[in-house]
Amino acid sequence: MTADGVRLSAAAREAVATGWSAAAAPMIGYGFTLLGTAVAPVAVAWLTKLVIDGLTGSATMAGLLGLAAGLAGTGVVAAILPHCSRYLGGQVGRAMAATTTDRLFTATARFPGLRPFEDPRFLDRLRLAQEGTARAEGIVTETFGLIRSAVTVIGFVGSLLVISPVMTMVVLCAAGPALVAQLKLSRRRTAMMWQIGPAERQQLFYSTLLSTIEAAKEIRLFNAGGFLRGRLMAELSTAHAGRRRMDRKELSAEGALALLSAVVAGGGLVWAIAAARTGTLTVGDVSMFTVAVVAVQGGLDALVNGIATTDHNLRLFGHYVAVIRAEPDLPAPADPVPLPPLRRGIELRDVWFRYSDEHPWILRGVDLYLPYGASVALVGLNGAGKSTLVKLLCRFYDPTRGAILWDGTDLRDVRPEDLRERISGVFQDHMAYDFSARDNIGVGDTGARDDLGRIRAAARRAGVDELLAGLPRGYDTLLTRMFTSEEDREDSATGVVLSGGQWQRTALARAFLRDGRDLMILDEPSSGLDPEAEADVHARMRRHRAGQTSLLISHRLNTVRDAGLIVVLKDGVVAERGGHDDLMAVDGVYARLFRLQARGYHEVPDRDAAPTGPGTGEEVKKECWTSSSTG
Numbered sequence: 291m292t293a294d295g296v297r298l299s300a301a302a303r304e305a306v307a308t309g310w311s312a313a314a315a316p317m318i319g320y321g322f323t324l325l326g327t328a329v330a331p332v333a334v335a336w337l338t339k340l341v342i343d344g345l346t347g348s349a350t351m352a353g354l355l356g357l358a359a360g361l362a363g364t365g366v367v368a369a370i371l372p373h374c375s376r377y378l379g380g381q382v383g384r385a386m387a388a389t390t391t392d393r394l395f396t397a398t399a400r401f402p403g404l405r406p407f408e409d410p411r412f413l414d415r416l417r418l419a420q421e422g423t424a425r426a427e428g429i430v431t432e433t434f435g436l437i438r439s440a441v442t443v444i445g446f447v448g449s450l451l452v453i454s455p456v457m458t459m460v461v462l463c464a465a466g467p468a469l470v471a472q473l474k475l476s477r478r479r480t481a482m483m484w485q486i487g488p489a490e491r492q493q494l495f496y497s498t499l500l501s502t503i504e505a506a507k508e509i510r511l512f513n514a515g516g517f518l519r520g521r522l523m524a525e526l527s528t529a530h531a532g533r534r535r536m537d538r539k540e541l542s543a544e545g546a547l548a549l550l551s552a553v554v555a556g557g558g559l560v561w562a563i564a565a566a567r568t569g570t571l572t573v574g575d576v577s578m579f580t581v582a583v584v585a586v587q588g589g590l591d592a593l594v595n596g597i598a599t600t601d602h603n604l605r606l607f608g609h610y611v612a613v614i615r616a617e618p619d620l621p622a623p624a625d626p627v628p629l630p631p632l633r634r635g636i637e638l639r640d641v642w643f644r645y646s647d648e649h650p651w652i653l654r655g656v657d658l659y660l661p662y663g664a665s666v667a668l669v670g671l672n673g674a675g676k677s678t679l680v681k682l683l684c685r686f687y688d689p690t691r692g693a694i695l696w697d698g699t700d701l702r703d704v705r706p707e708d709l710r711e712r713i714s715g716v717f718q719d720h721m722a723y724d725f726s727a728r729d730n731i732g733v734g735d736t737g738a739r740d741d742l743g744r745i746r747a748a749a750r751r752a753g754v755d756e757l758l759a760g761l762p763r764g765y766d767t768l769l770t771r772m773f774t775s776e777e778d779r780e781d782s783a784t785g786v787v788l789s790g791g792q793w794q795r796t797a798l799a800r801a802f803l804r805d806g807r808d809l810m811i812l813d814e815p816s817s818g819l820d821p822e823a824e825a826d827v828h829a830r831m832r833r834h835r836a837g838q839t840s841l842l843i844s845h846r847l848n849t850v851r852d853a854g855l856i857v858v859l860k861d862g863v864v865a866e867r868g869g870h871d872d873l874m875a876v877d878g879v880y881a882r883l884f885r886l887q888a889r890g891y892h893e894v895p896d897r898d899a900a901p902t903g904p905g906t907g908e909e910v911k912k913e914c915w916t917s918s919s920t921g
């Protein structure tokens with residue numbers, strides 16, 4: 291186990307098993323071609339030596355021609371095999387990348403809750419895991435490469451031993467420090483990547499901010515580009531400093547190793563030439579020695595580098611293994627209970643919640659009953675915990691204390707996917723997918739994606755059908771200009787941009803597509819709509835919610851007054867509950883907020899009492915009058 295919690299042996303086993311299950315046949319072919327490329331250089335060197343010795347000695351013509359033919363044939367094989375092995379290696383790589391990517395995102399989708407995606411360490415691990423999926427192929431091909439280098443080295447070491455056992459030992463001993471140094475460097479490099487992870491994540495965050503349309507307006511209006519760029523560059527320089535330190539260590543270590551290799555090779559050559567002069571070696575031996583020293587050094591170098599690279603790849607792949615084997619963030623029920631359709635109601639029983647032990651309590655003993663078929667409205671000030679309560683109802687988190695019961699069944703005893711099958715809704719921060727209109731709504735129930743009739747019915751209920759049907763390509767029009775090619779730039783049919791309110795209606799249609807669910811959650815579904823659209827949407831929602839259990843969160847209290855039950859959340863508890871008239875009669879928080887909003891609509895400005903002076907309405911009117919009468 292390494293400092294970042296990666297098990298190398300588990301990573302190696304997983305890589306081999308993945309390679310075998312994803313691409314057994316190309317892997318076998320790859321192994322054989324690599325073996326061929328390993329043996330070919332040794333055969334070429336020996337045949338060359340024999341030809342040279344034959345030429346300088348007394349070989350027959352037939353013998354020489356036979357050796358030359360063998361040399362040519364081996365050369366052809368040696369020339370073709372690397373191309374075959376590259377192709378087969380690519381096949382192995384693509385198959386493994388597809389398998390590991392699929393498994394990684396299956397695993398991330400398997401987390402039932404949201405906690406992992408709020409945990410910076412997990413996000414770092416996920417980023418490295420994605421890099422690890424790209425390295426999966428490397429682990430397999432490098433391992434084969436190691437075998438190939440080992441075969442080549444063994445072949446040449448055998449050849450060197452025939453010529454000089456002493457020189458063989460010298461060459462081999464020089465490789466020892468290289469192996470140790472490369473392994474150390476690999477470990478340090480992976481540790482460095484883990485350390486600079488937070489800086490690189492911040493860097494990615496700032497570069498995304500600076501290059502996406504969502505942030506572009508504010509950044510320009512507030513002239514905040516320089517500020518954000520400054521932060522981006524600071525994170526970049528932190529990450530670069532880490533990489534530079536590592537590169538310097540590598541430079542000095544690898545430079546020293548290269549020097550050692552050059553000294554050994556040079557010394558060996560001087561010795562071989564002197565030995566040939568005294569007749570201890572033949573000319574063919576010198577040729578063989580020269581090739582063998584270079585090949586053994588190159589092979590050992592490749593071996594050492596291959597081990598170091600595999601070690602590094604395994605560490606990255608280990609993050610992938612850690613993600614795909616991670617325990618779910620919410621405890622899975624040992625014996626899951628089936629969740630039948632809602633018949634009585636949902637009860638929050640003394641629910642306490644905080645996001646973590648370091649965070650303050652958000653809910654402090656909420657007792658609430660959502661009766662079957664009732665439309666319940668949840669109101670409260672910003673930060674009161676309304677959306678948090680919704681997240682608990684969807685079981686994105688479990689209550690820290692207390693329980694949520696669905697017809698008496700604790701949500702913790704139910705599989706999260708079974709629960710979510712029974713829920714539909716719109717979140718306050720709903721998604722605007724860069725998809726077609728059809729897919730944007732179809733995400734609500736992917737099985738209905740091809741059923742345009744159902745999609746249009748949902749859009750009609752949300753009051754957006756006319757708009758979407760009227761787009762240049764109807765429901766198949768992209769609701770983004772993101773994927774427009776250079777040639778299509780002027781063609782509006784390739785993608786359109788919706789307004790905020792139009793997006794909100796589209797999100798509502800997505801929720802309505804999940805028809806017949808037991809609970810409809812509507813978290814601020816109309817905050818971006820104009821008054822007419824809001825009244826229209828609420829009239830539609832009223833019809834849709836009639837007889838259906840629903841929970842509506844809204845700050846516009848005129849939209850909740852007809853709810854069967856209004857609940858006011860304050861200081862982490864239910865402060866008030868009842869119908870609109872009851873709560874007005876109680877004259878508490880709800881009544882105060884309602885009157886405050888209503889006053890804004892009813893108060894007619896008192897012209898006589900209106901302040902006058904620079905910038906006030908009266909002053910501006912006067913200015914306009916003066917300039918128009920003089921102009």
Ligand SMILES: Nc1ncnc2c1ncn2[C@@H]1O[C@H](COP(=O)(O)OP(=O)(O)OP(=O)(O)O)[C@@H](O)[C@H]1O
Pocket residue numbers: 408645649652670671672673674675676677678679718
């Ligand atoms: N993922 C999170 N991690 C930590 N704290 C959070 C998280 N999400 C929300 N909070 C905190 O929980 C509190 C309640 O937030 P919540 O979004 O539930 O309020 P709300 O009532 O829906 O507010 P609003 O009316 O502004 O939408 C806030 O103080 C917020 O800072």
